[in-house]
Amino acid sequence: MTHSLFITQLADIFAAHQIKTNDAARPYHTDERNRYHLAPLAVVLPHSTAQISRLITLCAAQNPPVAVIAQGGNTGLVGGCAVLPDCPSILLNLSQLNRVIEIDPLNQTATVDAGVTLQALHDALKPYQLIFPLTLASQNAATIGGNLATNAGGTQVLRYGSMRDLCLGLEVVLADGSVWDGLNTLRKNNTGYDLKHVFIGAEGTLGVITRAVLKLFPAPLHRTCALVACNDLKSILDTFRTIKSQFDQQLTAFEYISANAFDLVCTQFDITPPLEPAPEYALIELASSLPLNNDAFEAALDALSHANVLQNAAIAHNEQQSTQFWRIRELISAAQKKLGKNIKHDISLPISSINAFCSATYAALQQAYPMIEPTVFGHIGDGNLHFNVSRGGAFADADGLMACEPQINATVYRFVAQFHGSISAEHGIGLLKRDLLPTVKSDVELRLMRDIKQQFDPQNIMNPHKILP
Ligand SMILES: Cc1cc2nc3c(=O)[nH]c(=O)nc-3n(C[C@H](O)[C@H](O)[C@H](O)COP(=O)(O)OP(=O)(O)OC[C@H]3O[C@@H](n4cnc5c(N)ncnc54)[C@H](O)[C@@H]3O)c2cc1C
Numbered sequence: 089m090t091h092s093l094f095i096t097q098l099a100d101i102f103a104a105h106q107i108k109t110n111d112a113a114r115p116y117h118t119d120e121r122n123r124y125h126l127a128p129l130a131v132v133l134p135h136s137t138a139q140i141s142r143l144i145t146l147c148a149a150q151n152p153p154v155a156v157i158a159q160g161g162n163t164g165l166v167g168g169c170a171v172l173p174d175c176p177s178i179l180l181n182l183s184q185l186n187r188v189i190e191i192d193p194l195n196q197t198a199t200v201d202a203g204v205t206l207q208a209l210h211d212a213l214k215p216y217q218l219i220f221p222l223t224l225a226s227q228n229a230a231t232i233g234g235n236l237a238t239n240a241g242g243t244q245v246l247r248y249g250s251m252r253d254l255c256l257g258l259e260v261v262l263a264d265g266s267v268w269d270g271l272n273t274l275r276k277n278n279t280g281y282d283l284k285h286v287f288i289g290a291e292g293t294l295g296v297i298t299r300a301v302l303k304l305f306p307a308p309l310h311r312t313c314a315l316v317a318c319n320d321l322k323s324i325l326d327t328f329r330t331i332k333s334q335f336d337q338q339l340t341a342f343e344y345i346s347a348n349a350f351d352l353v354c355t356q357f358d359i360t361p362p363l364e365p366a367p368e369y370a371l372i373e374l375a376s377s378l379p380l381n382n383d384a385f386e387a388a389l390d391a392l393s394h395a396n397v398l399q400n401a402a403i404a405h406n407e408q409q410s411t412q413f414w415r416i417r418e419l420i421s422a423a424q425k426k427l428g429k430n431i432k433h434d435i436s437l438p439i440s441s442i443n444a445f446c447s448a449t450y451a452a453l454q455q456a457y458p459m460i461e462p463t464v465f466g467h468i469g470d471g472n473l474h475f476n477v478s479r480g481g482a483f484a485d486a487d488g489l490m491a492c493e494p495q496i497n498a499t500v501y502r503f504v505a506q507f508h509g510s511i512s513a514e515h516g517i518g519l520l521k522r523d524l525l526p527t528v529k530s531d532v533e534l535r536l537m538r539d540i541k542q543q544f545d546p547q548n549i550m551n552p553h554k555i556l557p
Contacts, residue, residue: 091129091176094150098130098178101142106133106184116179117171120163121429124170124519128179129154135184137259137267137298144296144549145265147178153549156180158292160234161205163226165432166518168238168291172553180296182233188212189299196304197256197273202233202297209302218304221248221340225418233297239289241514243417246469247340247375248305250514251288257301258284263294263545273301286540291516292551294544308340308375312382313410314389317366317400322443324370326397328469331372334388338380341373342469349420349465352478356423359416363400370468371417373410420465424478428486430463431493433475433500436513442468445507449475452499457492472513475500501527517555526557 098107108116108131116131118124134140147154155177159169162181171177182203190199193216200209206227209220224230224242234240236258241250248254257272270284287295318324321344328342347367354361363369374380385403392398404410424430437445446464453460466473477496479489501511501524511524526534534556541548541556 094146094154095130097146098132098143101139101146102132102134106135107131108133113179116159116162116181117169119167119170120165121432124167126171126173128157128171128177131179131181133181133184137185137261140180140185140261140296140298141265141267143178143180144261144263147549148264148547152176153547154178155549155552156296157551158182158233158237158296160203160231160237161226161229163230164234164238164518165434165515166512166520168516168518168551168554170519170554172519175552182231182296182298185298186231191216191218191304192273193218193304195273198302198304199271199273199299200232200302201299202231202236204232206230206232206235213304213307216304217307219307220254220302221305222251222254225421232300232302236288236297236300237290237292238516239514241467241470241472243341243343243373243467245467245472246342247337252285254303255284255288255300256303258287258297259299260287260295260297263547263550267298268295271299271301275303286544289516291518291554293541293555294550296550306377309377310380311373311375311410312380312385313371313373313404313413314385315362315402315404315413315416316370316372316389316392316398317363318368318370318397319366319399321368321446323397323399324368324468325439325443327370327372327392328439330392330397331388332469335374335385338374338376339372339469340375341371342467343371343417344464344466344468344473345369345371345417345420346462346464348461348463348478349423350416352427352463353416353419353423356426357415357419359412362402362412362416366399371413417465420463420474424463424476427478429490430479430486431477431489431496432515433477433497433504433511434472434513434515435475435500435504435509435511436470436472437504437507437509439468439471441507441509442471442473445503445509446473446475448506449500449503452503453477453496456495456499467514470513471509519554522553522555522557525555 113131185201185203
């Protein structure tokens with residue numbers, strides 16, 4: 089069967105405006121980091137689970153079968169939606185499957201289509217004084233389906249957990265076109281294997297998530313935020329330990345910003361720095377539905393200053409100031425993008441090893457590439473660093489930097505292994521880190537993963553050749 093006949097058959101399932109090819113398809117098959125560009129046979133934008141089921145049935149019936157690559161907001165950073173050569177594929181963009189179906193204030197759950205953006209869900213919850221706590225700088229475009237498929241983390245994991253912790257149920261279209269209705273709304277339901285966890289974090293390789301039931305929480309009515317500066321990373325970690333032990337559940341975010349990252353944002357976005365220059369910064373947020381003890385927070389920061397742990401601190405006195413502080417943190421990726429291509433490492437480490445890891449890795453990178461400029465930031469309260477490398481004085485242009493990517497990656501990942509960390513904290517494996525997987529998983533673990541893939545997708549049509557080599 090030719091692909092032109094297959095495209096014609098798509099018209100039996102989708103209206104003309106739901107099928108994009110050629111130039112109209114291009115924005116969908118260019119990834120966020122501008123690394124992958126190959127075109128699929130077509131991009132389709134379904135309106136219903138039934139259309140997705142018919143599409144997958146059609147793809148599975150081709151000889152050879154056509155691959156199905158699910159896509160949400162296309163904000164993923166590891167090439168999870170990349171089309172591969174010699175692998176005829178349909179890019180299944182779920183952005184039109186975007187209804188908030190039910191908000192249950194008493195059960196504190198929301199049932200939503202997979203294509204609802206994270207921001208749209210946040211907005212829909214405002215009248216209910218409830219929140220869905222996942223918060224990402226990409227939330228205007230990133231979708232709930234993409235968040236689930238990547239087990240997204242973000243800035244509030246410290247208090248609320250990652251996507252896996254925030255999901256109660258799923259609806260999934262499987263590789264044979266059948267639909268699994270697992271839209272569980274119960275918090276307690278021990279009835280055998282919890283299948284939703286197979287699909288969460290599977291990056292579309294086992295099925296297409298079409299709907300989800302998510303946990304909601306009371307909106308914090310009280311919030312305070314501080315930007316602090318330290319002389320070294322150890323002091324940032326000491327500050328984290330002190331604030332966490334004193335404020336525990338009220339601590340909703342503790343974000344680390346290195347001076348390189350801080351300065352880059354201020355320069356690229358013309359922001360007047362709110363603090364005197366320092367080698368390291370952190371953004372701390374406390375939030376609660378009960379009144380916060382602001383005096384205790386101020387006293388804790390004062391005590392840290394007197395002990396010379398903090399060099400400087402600014403507490404936001406109003407919502408506007410708090411937004412200004414958060415803006416610096418949220419614009420780091422955009423500032424790096426403005427500077428050109430950069431090398432990203434989304435890694436996690438035991439919090440107690442972060443300081444030693446950074447010292448060892450900086451030293452090794454600096455020896456190989458004098459004047460290299462790591463632009464490091466991240467959710468340090470979860471042990472998650474975005475250990476990125478932008479072009480600095482060592483490289484005249486971004487291409488020069490990218491030519492050294494394999495060696496820089498090897499150095500960073502060598503120290504990640506030495507300090508018992510993970511090569512992917514929250515972005516996933518996708519295509520970018522696929523070939524590293526066998527270096528970090530045991531043979532037994534890889535075999536179990538392959539068995540799961542074979543069981544759920546025997547024809548290898550669901551986002552093939554991602555995650556597993
Ligand atoms: C500026 C910026 C900041 C970011 N910050 C964070 C952060 O703090 N934390 C974090 O975790 N990530 C972050 N990311 C990464 C990204 O936004 C997340 O991975 C997000 O969850 C991806 O959602 P998406 O809808 O864009 O998915 P896409 O990019 O469209 O897809 C990602 C993967 O999920 C699969 N997929 C998508 N939808 C479905 C579905 N319905 N069913 C099955 N599989 C599906 C795709 O096949 C692909 O493998 C950031 C990205 C940017 C650009």
